[in-house]
Amino acid sequence: MREEQVVEISGETRPRTFAGDRTTGKSRHALILQGDTRFRFRKAISGLMAAIVAACTVFGVAILWIILGYVLVRGLPALDLAFFTERPMPYGEVGGGVAPAILGSLYLIAVACAIGLPLAVMTAIYLSEYAHGRFGDAVRFVIDLLAGLPSIVVGVFVWTLIVINTGSFSGLAGAVALAIIMIPIVARTVEAILNLVPNSMREASLALGVPTWKTIIRVVLPAAKSGIITGVVLAMARAGGETAPLLMTTLGNQFFNFDLMQPMAALPVQIYNYAVAPYADWHTKAWGSALVLITLIGLLSLLTRWAVRSQKLVES
Amino acid sequence: MSQQTIEQTTTEAGDSPAAGMEVRNLSAYYGNFLAVKDVSMPIERGKVTALIGPSGCGKSTFIRCLNRLHELNRGARVTGQALLEDQDIYASNVDPVQVRRVIGMVFQKPNPFPMMSIYDNVVAGIKLNNARKSRSELDEIVERSLQGAALWDEVKDKLDHSGASLSGGQQQRLCIARTIAVEPEVVLMDEPCSALDPIATFKIEELIAELKERYTIALVTHNMQQAARVSDYTAFLLSGEERYGRLVEYGPTEQIFTRPQEAETEAYITGKFG
Amino acid sequence: MQQTEPVRGPSRIRLDVDASGRGDRIFEGATKAAAWAILGLLGIIIILLIFESRNIFGHQGIGQFLFTTTWDPVFLEFGVFAFIYGTVASSLIGLLLATPVAVGAAVYIVEYAPSWLRNPVSFTVELLAAIPSIIYGLWAVFILGPVMRFHVEPFLQTYFGPIPIVGGLFEGTPIGRDILTAGVILAIMILPTIMAISREVLTQVPDTQREGMHSLGATKWEVIRGAVLPYARAGIAGAAILGLARAIGETMAVTMVIGNASTSITGSLFEPGYTMASAIANQFREADSQVYLSAIVAIALVLLLIATIINILARILIHTLVGRHNSSTRIG
Known part of the structure; x- marks a missing residue:
């Protein structure tokens, strides 16, 4: 945990009424509104997953256009009048x-x-x-x-x-x-x-x-x-x-x-x-x-x- | 709970360590619709602040601005400031996710995670923030949080059962345990008893009185008796012809209910409307 | 309400039940007959397929038919196990490739996409379901097959071939007409099915679940992974299984790229194979004996049973989610 990210809201320590103490000796008032290294890691994962699911969607949309595109590009040269009027x-x-x-x-x-x-x-x-x-x-x-x-x-x-x-x-x-x-x-x-x-x-x-x-x-x-x-x-x-x-x-x-x-x-x-x-x-x-x-x-x-x-x- | 006990707990909670809040000129919008306009009030530390008002007055919207939950709605935004001690939670360098870690919330309808056990429900928040905790540390947190939510004795033998298997009142206390497990500064409660029967409601109210020893609490309720029973300060919100909610009056609960300064407050608490 | 007070003169009010009642009875009877006809249709399909496959089961027994791999019409030996293997292998590849992408797209549409983008995007992906199977087959033969043969399969062989066990999946000469290519085209074909149902299921997840996780200080992804996906788990499994059902019954696209050559099971994905459906499509015209013909009908019977069981299973799973309590919306 990097010290400069920690915003101390108050110096007081809270009386312990619950069983046991917290693991860190830090004040429970240490309020981290900007986030520590681990939090930045979690944010990065979140952003990465957003990008991945967006990519899944792009893939789904793209594959449709790719298939339709091939049908159009390869199919158009075949079309002439005879194509619609004659038998094979x-x-x-x-x-x-x-x-x-x-x-x-x-x-x-x-x-x-x-x-x-x-x-x-x-x-x-x-x-x-x-x-x-x-x-x-x-x-x-x-x-x-x-x-x-x-x-x-x-x-x-x-x-x-x-x-x-x-x-x-x-x-x-x-x-x-x-x-x-x-x-x-x-x-x-x-x-x-x-x-x-x-x-x-x-x-x-x-x-x-x-x-x-x-x-x-x-x-x-x-x-x-x-x-x-x-x-x-x-x-x-x-x-x-x-x-x-x-x-x-x-x-x-x-x-x-x-x-x-x-x-x-x-x-x-x-x-x-x-x-x-x-x-x-x-x-x-x-x-x-x-x-x-x-x-x-x-x-x-x-x-x-x-x-x-x-x-x-x-x-x- | 009698009037006397309220005053007793009020004095006792005076040296509570939890952080308080100060709301300054806060307005909340859904798209272009102004839902709450220009509210300024404190949320005193270590006290219970009740938000009352007729339905549609914006009290739920307002409380959801206090942990930046409101902005998750599509097109929703907030202007103004909400200070946690001296830190504006709406400042540009503040991450809303961290705000919600420090300012927890209990909802109108109990919402335990049905696919998780009771145990996993309680540690769900801990696991997000601190992946490497030993089993014994987690056990300790679970016991402490469930005791803090007055649920331990009822569930200690079935911690591996689904959170959805509990009764409504137990589910709500499980949600409270889940919220206090991450040791927030402020606990927001949005009509936490509205889906519960009277006995479950009484238990939650007792619990609120205990919780304020350690946490600052803001409580939305449509039940004026509840506000009078459990809160130290009361804010009365109202949306009049303007359709947006505004703060009519804020003060010590006793004063609001016995000597309201505003005619509208008096009309509301004497049951003339709403 | 009709008044039945006596009227002066001959009554013009007709309370003659038969006049309208008969018409109603006939109409209701006719519609009910149609409903019965539909029940009968499924019954006839099942009975006829069982009846027409009697010769093969009389000829060699169900066990030999299902669990041997020798398919030799000349010597009248019909074992479909290789076809079952080809069906299961290609469908599972399709499922494994399609499900993550489909669920990812559904998550994007429900959780991330701005509202103006939601409908156009899901509509576009669902259009994939409207493309006929034969066009997927055509595209797979001329575009996907060569890409698999010259790029994907050599790549897989180079990098995964040397690994023990896993390498066995990528043995043999890459030809682009094999179980892997069939699996890839199946993945594309079942993508819209799984995506559409997953999207439906994800929208059923109450907002209170998301808010509960948000309020513990979870990031957007942690909300999805911790609250949304677990809640939707059964429904997503149902979506995947419906996709599997579609893959198992798929015929043309698979027939055109799976190779239709091998009746042996080597374990390599680069091996040409047969699925049950492609075996039917390729061989029905060659059925020159009663037993051969009956064997082909029996494959269809097996396919029908598998598809039916899978469909029922998927519906049960999807139902478990939709039946659950709903979200409460909030107005302050």
Whole structure:
């Protein structure tokens, strides 16, 4: 302890009423407001840790921009008109585009929505409006487990259920797999949103003699519309990026195909096929497809935000 | 505690060794909102100074300025001076962390560290300041502090239990033990009994009377009877139409409660508002 | 409240319960059916996977399937232990690398960041979770892999290789497509999961805990280490375990960089490996016999069981914290 840092407040010594004395013979009034060497060490540690946790944050933010930056820089050269309008060239040939994959992805997501959304939204309505007690808790628990299911497991399930039984990879199988992935996401977010609708709105409608089911459809769901859209888009964005389950179900396709019983192209699968092939041109196309995929996902969320915002403006 | 005992302890505590404080023109802000305006008053050494006033009068904010805890809130700042003996704790060369080491605080709601044992709760502050203490030294500090907080007999057989396993009143005394373990000069208490039942409250009040033998105490309370029972000096704060809190009157507790100088003080202690 | 006083003339008030009651019953029934369908979905997934893996367990028994490392479709020997090892090794590397960084970022956001910076920063880090797995894979194949091969792995080998025991982790030729690279990409992928939940958990820590530590004369870091992190311990463990669950089930990114070559366990992180998920993704098209096909379904079954157990565990841990008492805010 360096003497000049010690500020003596008072020379008095305190009478000892407690058992035993302190280790140092120093006056208990030695009041160190600026701190001794050990205190400066503690301050230094504190500052160092602040710098370290700040660096962790910088890393998290930087890694996002690094990955997005690579996708942009390496993907842009691949983009031309043909990329969006033509189908992929045969193995090893230069040129062509990913139009079937873009359309295939959109088509698969649309069909997955048609299969999964009614089930998910109805379940959310049940949980929020009707379920009390154990059955509701059981359903919520199962939804959590479904959400935690590795997507490859969903892929294996649909593969054994549909692909093996029908003897063919198909767009339908892919859409079912995506639907199973979307259902827990939509059900969870929509239930959370419906729970936020104030009860007074329900009561106001019920007091007018409107039956419960009409109240839910005409009052509760419209009030929660923006939240429901957000939840659905979240699920669509997630499904749009899924690769493993699609690989096992739709397989991918070099040609335009809208027959649900045939293999169908999808953007993530196309990226995979391009990336693992040994051709530089295909690698460029993989980056280009990645750029398109990220842009689609980003656009989807932006459009929703915009739609949700303008709807709120109308309401208010 | 009767009126007589108060006066007795007052005279006895006169030669207490703890450092006193002197607040000069202290104002506290949350962002641009002025919460406490221009308070000047002493915190007499070795005495209990009670801060009373209706809720929202800024008494909690004020006491949190006395160990520089207020400035931890986002956007919060303090102007003016608070002297500990002759040293301004707001001086530029003073580190707030060291201020809090010397001016401890007990909170409204007991806040023992639930993941630590009773023993570790008591030595938590010691370990920060002095890493290399022998086990026997620590044992001694734990016993001394828990005895000082009148908790030793109740917990001496379960020092390894979690601090959260105690009752509310015991938790609060554990927090007091934790505070006095680092041997501060001043102990600030922010409504320490508001979450406790009457029996636990009585024990804390008894303890306060003992603690002032060794420490300077500032006590925020909304309970006027409590202020009258345990304090030597009382400050009455009020936020009127201006919305910021200000010091209306300060004086010996007996005087504030029997012969208040200000009409507002009289109105408050006679229960006309608040 | 409806008044039921008699009205003159034919009543216009309809108290006909059936008119609205039937609609309500149908609607409630329909929504309840949907809820049942979801329960049924999980049931069917589990039952079908068990049913379709019956051939492999009949063929060689559960013990040989789980605990041997020979995976030879030609001779119909299917032991997945090497896949389990690859899964656990790469996921643990991911967890060990990601958790400190994720918790550090969460601590920065909750304890240090000025309020205007909080939301943009946590939003940006959480965007990492929105990037599809295939794009991580693409980036890992062309950017991360070469960096690991030419810079990180030779460095590790030079400086840690000679150390006994530890050196064993860094044996072999650095190729950049191995368990270590898979672990690194997994770390990046689970970073946002662990960060987001840890941040949530840290904001649940009552301010009274921080103030209590501050009032003992603790520095900012001592407050965090002594009061905040211990209080949030269970929740942070839950966050890490949820991250682990995500890592274990992750397929594409791992498949693209883990090498998919070895079925032996050498202990070196520079060894190409297989995870359970990447084994499925690589081999499902080659399943030309009932037993082979059944073996692949059985891997998925094991994966499902592990993921489910881990998810339940994580939820219990996170719950213990959130269920506890909350902070009281103060107004003087």
